[in-house]
Amino acid sequence: MAKLNFIFRFYRQSMVVISSVLTLIFFHICILNNNSENFSAPIVICSRQLLFLIIMYFVYQFKKAEFCFGYYRNLGLSITQIFIIPILIDCLMSTLIITCINWISTY
Amino acid sequence: MYKLDKHILEIDSVELSFGGRQILNSVYLSIESGKISGLLGRNGSGKSSLMKILCGEVQATFKTMRIDSVWHKQFSASQLMYLPQNSYIPKNILTKQVFKDFKICGFDFTDIFPEFSVLMDKKVGQLSGGERRIVEIYSVLKADTQFVMLDEPFSQIMPLHVSKIKSLISDEKKSKGILITDHLYQHIIDLSDSLYVVDNETIYLTREVSDLVKYGYIHSSI
Numbered sequence: 631m632a633k634l635n636f637i638f639r640f641y642r643q644s645m646v647v648i649s650s651v652l653t654l655i656f657f658h659i660c661i662l663n664n665n666s667e668n669f670s671a672p673i674v675i676c677s678r679q680l681l682f683l684i685i686m687y688f689v690y691q692f693k694k695a696e697f698c699f700g701y702y703r704n705l706g707l708s709i710t711q712i713f714i715i716p717i718l719i720d721c722l723m724s725t726l727i728i729t730c731i732n733w734i735s736t737y
Numbered sequence: 738m739y740k741l742d743k744h745i746l747e748i749d750s751v752e753l754s755f756g757g758r759q760i761l762n763s764v765y766l767s768i769e770s771g772k773i774s775g776l777l778g779r780n781g782s783g784k785s786s787l788m789k790i791l792c793g794e795v796q797a798t799f800k801t802m803r804i805d806s807v808w809h810k811q812f813s814a815s816q817l818m819y820l821p822q823n824s825y826i827p828k829n830i831l832t833k834q835v836f837k838d839f840k841i842c843g844f845d846f847t848d849i850f851p852e853f854s855v856l857m858d859k860k861v862g863q864l865s866g867g868e869r870r871i872v873e874i875y876s877v878l879k880a881d882t883q884f885v886m887l888d889e890p891f892s893q894i895m896p897l898h899v900s901k902i903k904s905l906i907s908d909e910k911k912s913k914g915i916l917i918t919d920h921l922y923q924h925i926i927d928l929s930d931s932l933y934v935v936d937n938e939t940i941y942l943t944r945e946v947s948d949l950v951k952y953g954y955i956h957s958s959i
Binding site: 636 | 793814818819839876880
């Protein structure tokens with residue numbers, strides 16, 4: 631439970647800004663493609679996640695010490711727990727948001 | 738009284754090179770519970786790199802690591818904690834949250850450092866460099882782990898606090914094995930039970946301070 635708490639905190643502190651900006655960008659893509667028949671949610675979600683992973687890779691390279699081997703490493707989190715779980719959470723959240731937008735746009 | 742289970746952490750046959758430059762070659766180092774091992778060496782000799790290899794931040798070309806003769810690919814936080822040279826606590830965390838995270842009593846901390854009682858509700862980023870360093874050293878030293886590595890713990894710390902940190906380190910060695918490096922070498926000599934010098938890609942166990950002159954770490958007139 632404590633580990634999950636750290637992971638959520640890490641997501642909130644380190645990824646949520648990038649995640650929100652990306653969600654906004656892709657929200658606009660959704661709106662622009664809003665004559666919904668040509669809009670494909672899986673493509674938007676996949677490309678968004680791909681971009682998210684690329685950004686996180688560069689963030690990881692530049693902030694390696696703090697992210698992986700500093701505070702969170704000393705709290706017992708592995709790199710998988712630090713990165714993969716927040717990315718999965720982000721994937722789930724963005725899927726939900728974009729699906730909702732898609733669903734609303736059909737009405 | 739502390740009950741000390743004796744543990745030995747060993748790293749062996751370490752090979753490390755950066756861009757064709759050999760940094761470490763066939764290095765062996767051991768850290769024992771109940772003892773402080775000091776690590777000295779010139780800038781760029783590979784002290785910090787060795788610590789980073791131990792905690793998994795740097796990948797050596799070759800190495801073997803073990804605790805009590807059990808091989809490990811990497812060490813967990815419950816086995817080994819690392820205080821890096823640079824500040825490592827995210828700046829937007831409250832100071833008291835750090836103690837909670839490491840499951841350490843904040844009141845024990847403010848007993849030793851009373852000036853921190855007004856800083857516990859501040860964010861780590863609002864502390865001065867020296868104050869932040871003290872929180873970092875204390876949290877790593879007091880955390881529940883078998884071994885601790887301290888990379889330049891005395892940098893940025895004022896002399897009054899250096900003596901407190903030194904006695905904290907001496908206290909913690911009763912329950913942990915400690916590896917420490919700092920260019921304020923007199924403190925390292927005072928604290929260490931065994932003293933290593935990194936020179937010419939390898940590590941030497943020194944027996945007396947004059948060895949530091951021999952390995953080119955201090956000048957003979959000091």
